[in-house]
Amino acid sequence: MSNDRIPVKAALFAAGLLILDVFVLNQAVLPLLAGVIMVLVQGPGAVLAARRGDLDLAWRRGLAAGLFVLGAGLAVAGVRVNNGIAARRAESVVAACVRYREAKGSFPESLSELVPEFLPAVPRAKPVALFADFLYEPVGNRHRLAWRVFPPRGWRHVFVEDGGAALSER
Numbered sequence: 804m805s806n807d808r809i810p811v812k813a814a815l816f817a818a819g820l821l822i823l824d825v826f827v828l829n830q831a832v833l834p835l836l837a838g839v840i841m842v843l844v845q846g847p848g849a850v851l852a853a854r855r856g857d858l859d860l861a862w863r864r865g866l867a868a869g870l871f872v873l874g875a876g877l878a879v880a881g882v883r884v885n886n887g888i889a890a891r892r893a894e895s896v897v898a899a900c901v902r903y904r905e906a907k908g909s910f911p912e913s914l915s916e917l918v919p920e921f922l923p924a925v926p927r928a929k930p931v932a933l934f935a936d937f938l939y940e941p942v943g944n945r946h947r948l949a950w951r952v953f954p955p956r957g958w959r960h961v962f963v964e965d966g967g968a969a970l971s972e973r
Contacts, residue, residue: 809863809866810863810864810866810867810870813841813866813867813870813871814867814870816837817834817837817870817871817873817874818874820833820834820837820871820874820878821834821874821877821878821881824878824881824882825877825878825881825882825885825931826930826931826932827931827932827933828931828932828933828934829881829882829885829929829931829933829934829935830882830953831875831878831879831881831882833878834871834874834875834877834878834879835875835878835879837871837874837875838868838871838872838874838875839875840871841867841868841870841871841872842868842871842872844868845864845865845867845868846864846865846868848860848864849861849862849864849865849868852864882953885929885930885931886929886952886959888928888929888930889928889929889950889952889959890959892926892927892928892937893928893937893948893950893959893961895922895926896914896917896922896926896937896939896948897948897961897963899917899921899922900917900921900946900948900963901963902921903916903917903920903921906920906921910945910946910963911946912941913939914937914939925937928950928951929950934951936950937949937950938950938958942962944964945962945963945964946962946963946964947960947961947962947963948960948961948962948963949961
């Protein structure tokens with residue numbers, strides 16, 4: 804297959820959206836939207852080109868749409884991986900909070916109180932640029948550790964209390 808048959812611009816754009824999403828936004832919305840648009844735009848064009856007998860154009864249009872669909876799938880996988888990382892990091896923060904309470908008699912008022920005795924540094928929830936920090940705050944007689952699973956509204960919470968930790972989503 805020669806290079807003129809590969810939709811290079813589509814491949815670069817799909818890859819750029821994937822990288823932007825996985826390392827900065829962590830939402831998968833842009834790649835999913837682009838994938839749907841490309842299927843709606845390029846899909847019928849590919850079918851019509853194939854019916855006209857222009858198999859080369861049909862191949863290029865189908866491949867372009869397929870690249871965006873692949874990018875959307877990888878972006879969704881990236882979101883799931885980053886949310887798994889946040890959950891594992893939350894476990895270590897909760898464990899440090901429990902050790903802090905055992906040593907000092909109460910939970911810390913901020914995560915920075917855990918450093919350096921109970922944690923080497925306050926971790927970020929996810930390894931992305933935006934929406935990546937933990938939120939830690941007192942809620943009644945317990946403390947809430949939260950991180951965003953889907954900006955701007957989706958949160959996962961761990962309530963740190965005397966009986967341990969309880970996970971909930973909102």
